[in-house]
Amino acid sequence: MATAEEPVQRPKPPAEAPREPEVNKLFRMVMKHEASDLHLKVGQAPMMRLRGDIRRTQVPALTQEDMERLLLPLLTAKHRKILDEEGGVDFSYVVGQDECRFRVSLFRQRNRLSLVARRVNNVIPSFKDLGLPESIEKLCNFPEGLVILAGVTGSGKSTTIAAMLDYVNEKEPLHILTIEDPIEFTFTDKKAYINQREIGLDSRDWHKALKDAVRQDPDVILVGELRDVETFEAAVHAAETGHLVFGTIHAASAATTINRILDLFPPDKHRAIRAALANNLRAIVAQKLVKGIKKPRVPTNEIMICNPIVRKLISEGQDAKLLDAMRACAQEGMVDFTENLRQLVDRGDVEKEVALEVAPNKEALMMALKGIKVAAPGII
Numbered sequence: 001m002a003t004a005e006e007p008v009q010r011p012k013p014p015a016e017a018p019r020e021p022e023v024n025k026l027f028r029m030v031m032k033h034e035a036s037d038l039h040l041k042v043g044q045a046p047m048m049r050l051r052g053d054i055r056r057t058q059v060p061a062l063t064q065e066d067m068e069r070l071l072l073p074l075l076t077a078k079h080r081k082i083l084d085e086e087g088g089v090d091f092s093y094v095v096g097q098d099e100c101r102f103r104v105s106l107f108r109q110r111n112r113l114s115l116v117a118r119r120v121n122n123v124i125p126s127f128k129d130l131g132l133p134e135s136i137e138k139l140c141n142f143p144e145g146l147v148i149l150a151g152v153t154g155s156g157k158s159t160t161i162a163a164m165l166d167y168v169n170e171k172e173p174l175h176i177l178t179i180e181d182p183i184e185f186t187f188t189d190k191k192a193y194i195n196q197r198e199i200g201l202d203s204r205d206w207h208k209a210l211k212d213a214v215r216q217d218p219d220v221i222l223v224g225e226l227r228d229v230e231t232f233e234a235a236v237h238a239a240e241t242g243h244l245v246f247g248t249i250h251a252a253s254a255a256t257t258i259n260r261i262l263d264l265f266p267p268d269k270h271r272a273i274r275a276a277l278a279n280n281l282r283a284i285v286a287q288k289l290v291k292g293i294k295k296p297r298v299p300t301n302e303i304m305i306c307n308p309i310v311r312k313l314i315s316e317g318q319d320a321k322l323l324d325a326m327r328a329c330a331q332e333g334m335v336d337f338t339e340n341l342r343q344l345v346d347r348g349d350v351e352k353e354v355a356l357e358v359a360p361n362k363e364a365l366m367m368a369l370k371g372i373k374v375a376a377p378g379i380i
Helices: 024-033 064-074 077-086 134-140 157-171 206-213 229-240 254-262 267-280 308-315 319-328 337-346 352-358 362-369
Strands: 037-041 047-050 053-056 088-095 100-109 112-120 145-150 175-180 193-198 220-225 244-249 281-291 297-305
Touching: 024 037, 024 047, 024 088, 024 100, 024 112, 037 064, 064 100, 064 112, 077 088, 077 100, 134 157, 134 281, 134 297, 145 157, 145 229, 145 254, 145 267, 157 175, 157 220, 157 244, 157 281, 175 206, 206 220, 206 229, 220 229, 229 244, 229 267, 244 254, 254 267, 254 281, 254 297, 254 319, 267 281, 267 308, 281 337, 281 352, 297 319, 297 337, 308 319, 337 352, 337 362, 352 362
Parallel strands: 145 244, 145 281, 175 193, 175 220, 220 244
Antiparallel strands: 037 047, 037 112, 047 053, 088 100, 100 112, 281 297
């Protein structure tokens, strides 16, 4: 019993659990439905991308006040400054205790806030999980050189490249260094050990991060997107100095990737760039996502491996013959979209009608599905 001199010690009330950001309700809705993207726009109900299609939800339409209340608390002071000065900012966002990660693009349109958030799986899938061609493993075993993942926005490039890096992580005692904007997949060290650097958080800018990279003793480097002259030249320099370099680019096919890179440079530099590609490029993987039967979406791929024939065609500017080279060298692990779509249909992963919709050459795919192979013409 307490005496008069001893004040009664009152129990402290239990601390309130920190409240989740209100916007997490919308992110969790995406997680529940296994949608790939969340879209928020003033004047519209929140929308999700399900099986490749945009679907409106039953949530009431959002006002500008709703958007500011939901989204501005997510921003750091630095991100808020970028949004105010540049009109848009990209960052990664984690729901709960690393339950799910989203790649977020918050931007202004017609002076109002809009958001697009891509859901990134916590678990890095294997090649088999993704249904990628078997030859994809071969591209992870080069000792040095440049491997490019090509595709439009939303084609699953980041997922495929994460699977490739994790394959290396499981097999080799190497140092893997990633430079990303923002970080999407987070890796766990296995046989390799991995350092992941985010632009704006861990390094001031791309130039500084890429300059530092070759001094950090990496064996494998992910340079993120080959978006300009600076990032491409840094990637090539790293490849020339004995590193295996992975990068992504916005291009529709393996052959058009060459022109997409050349477009970064003035015409008088094109010959030198072709020479650099012929010497340092090891492979291009182009990818699209199509509606699947067993899964919502599955990748279809085109793989071009730089053998002597491909290097000669790139060097001499004969890009129109690269597709024929892929077909002629199928035994080396190369595949074009037509053949890969045929494989996906035969495997029961994609409906025939869906494959024909996305096929670059419907007639060629129809013939392939009937078992008719067209011989590749002479290349050289």
